[in-house]
Amino acid sequence: MTRSLLLSTVLSAALALPTLAAQVQPGDVLAENQEYTYWLLDAIKSMDPQINTDVEGSGVLRQLFEGLFNEDQNGALVPGVATSYDVSEDKTVYTFHLRDNAKWSNGDPVTAHDFVYAWRRLADPKTASEYAWYMELMQVKNAADIIAGKKPVEELGVRAIDDHTLEVTIEAPLPYFPKMLTHASTFPVNQKVIEQFGDKWTEPGNLVGNGAYVLKEHILGEKVVMERNPLYWDDEHTIINKITALTINDENAALTRYLAGELDRVQIPAGQYPRLKAEYPDQAVSVPQSCSYIYLFNLDPEKGPEPLKDVRVRKALSYAIDRDIIVNNILQGGQAPAYNWTHPATEGFEMPEIDYATWTQDERTTKAMELMKEAGFGPDNPLKLTLNYNTSESHKKIAIAVQQFWKKIGVDLTLNNMEWKVHTDKLQNQDFEVARYAWCGDYNEASTYLDLFTSYSGHNNGKYFNEEYDRLMKESKTADNPAPLYKRAEEILAEDMPFAPIYHYTKVEMIKPDLRGMGLNNLMQNWYVKDMYRVAN
Known part of the structure; x- marks a missing residue:
């Protein structure tokens, strides 16, 4: 030894x-x-x-x-x-x-x-x-x-x-x-x-x-x-x-109670960080956090909606989301637009080149319209989908924004809000079409993200499956340098789009x-x- x-x-x-x-x-x-x-x-x-x-x-x-x-x-x-x-x-x-x-x-x-x-x-x-x-x-x-x-x-x-x-x-x-x-x-x-x-x-x-x-x-x-x-x-x-x-489902109510002296630490509601940082510079903080926020697609062969099994539809849904609006206009807490899965600050992670990340939003939206048309959907034949999300003011604001983004490409999105336990139970039982989802790393290494989308993952709630992806992640366990394998795995996720990445977290709080x-x-x-x-x- x-x-x-x-x-x-x-x-x-x-x-x-x-x-x-x-x-x-x-x-x-x-x-x-x-x-x-x-x-x-x-x-x-x-x-x-x-x-x-x-x-x-x-x-x-x-x-x-x-x-x-x-x-x-x-x-x-x-x-x-x-x-x-x-x-x-x-x-x-x-x-x-x-x-x-x-x-x-x-x-x-x-x-x-x-x-x-x-x-x-x-x-x-x-x-x-x-x-x-x-x-x-x-x-x-x-x-x-x-x-x-x-x-x-x-x-x-x-x-x-x-x-x-x-x-x-x-x-x-x-x-x-x-x-x-x-x-x-x-x-x-x-x-x-x-x-x-x-x-x-x-x-x-x-x-x-x-x-x-x-x-x-x-x-x-x-x-x-x-x-x-x-x-x-x-x-x-x-x-x-x-x-x-203290459990408080309303973020604004929680902030009010913080300002009243009832709480010592609270998450800042979406869009309020700039104001609170100016008013309380020694209390408002924004620091990187190893979490990524996505909209997960249900690809389960039996329970998933048929249109989402078409990669053109999944790509169109992802491309149409204006992430800059979400992080700059809605969240305003230093979050970064996401076009991949692994948080970019993860130790040793090398970001792959993802084509649509370099496009303008107009280019992404135009491409999304083309893909939806190819898949048989558009304003005259809208794709009807339901988005599940758990109770939170920021989740609601993002959902409303995405509803508008998707309307432009011929998607009629119904928003379905529910409490956390119900939301997670539905995720685990594939009882959803599209669902708000986020993952926070269990440890500071890229596999904590990428292993989630393997077929053997206990958290692959969208039931995504790709043999090459599984092989890469299994190889990474014995590789001297897994970084290239991780990079290729991220490229596969961008090609298959089993989810729409939205943003990488910061922890935005009053302390x-x-x-x-x-x-x-x-x-x-x-x-x-x-x-x-x-x-x-």
């Missing part, structure tokens, strides 16, 4: 510091109030690390649970339950060394067996996790066969050598494998608690986590309340005492100026309240 020098250096440096939680900067004086209240757009569907699929849900889970590693303010890996690891010469066997002072919130020790149980649970078809495929993406040995029901979960390439040593075997070297271990689906769970409470194990009073906070209250669609976990291994250096997340440790320099925008604190005025 050889020491992984890069991460070990990072971990050693982190361990040399007095704390791994909130580090009060020189000159900062702590405020008496160390509570944090933030905004959620939608209800948290699940507090189960192996079941959750939502970005907002992941934000809660990072407070209640802790995986092998966390991320620092800039997105670099730092110790979580693991303090270091070794890797074999062939880069396929990882041995993680776990801290001996990690405890569950009920006092049980956190052990390697807890990770084995959680990872097997994720891959087990009985769990029916939408993130089971993540275990396959991590290349964990036998994951694909287990997920397909061909092998028992006991054959998954993960084992506890002893209570504080976890061994993971992967199918092929994967340079970014450690980065993938900050994802919530890989967090440990307490087997005893799950077996005791069954489906109710995530309820307040039942949920046992190993994170810096414990769940005190969860009123679905209203609020989540968390308080410091005194048994967390680094509670001594945790400063924020209480977290409250109270007395808050520190928000992690805004982390492209993934993963944040940990244990790293945060409030300063006195």
